[in-house]
Amino acid sequence: NAGVTQTPKFQVLKTGQSMTLQCAQDMNHNSMYWYRQDPGMGLRLIYYSASEGTTDKGEVPNGYNVSRLNKREFSLRLESAAPSQTSVYFCASSERYKNTEAFFGQGTRLTVV
């Protein structure tokens, strides 16, 4: 069972560079999410996609864009990376119309220098 797969696991960027974090789930879930987690903090929602074809801003969307490529894949793009975006990024998925659990990926540790 793969669950939620994120790539890459680690990345170092220079300020101003761009990159895309990839996320794929194999559980046929409708909803997908991108979170960031800073040291000693809880997770903060960046963007989410309640269903294929829709995306919405979460708590901290500035500096990010997302694409729900299909039901399986939800990518997060940093157009011009900044040191403040140094964080661990988690992708998650869940069913939309059930009170159920969310499944998280293993995270991408991003450092912007």
Place this chain on the structure above:
Amino acid sequence: LAKTTQPISMDSYEGQEVNITCSHNNIATNDYITWYQQFPSQGPRFIIQGYKTKVTNEVASLFIPADRKSSTLSLPRVSLSDTAVYYCLVGISSGGYQKVTFGTGTKLQVIP
């Protein structure tokens, strides 16, 4: 959005039962209470979810009083591998996780 309050940290010896209480005074009628566990360098993992009274699974129990303004996660006979951060979430309903916030959680340290 229902705000939750839980202790920042707790210590426990191996083999003891650990109870972590979460306060959520403005919980809405449709809100469920869900607990997650997170190990360092890993994504959170679902532990248990409940709406009222008591829920038990193979790893934990969740106690919810009648007024639902608080809940208690109970971990029986903890081991060193239970050292982790535990998050209490309130607000998951049919709309998904976008209306739920992860606080800073409770950092549980199990001592040999």
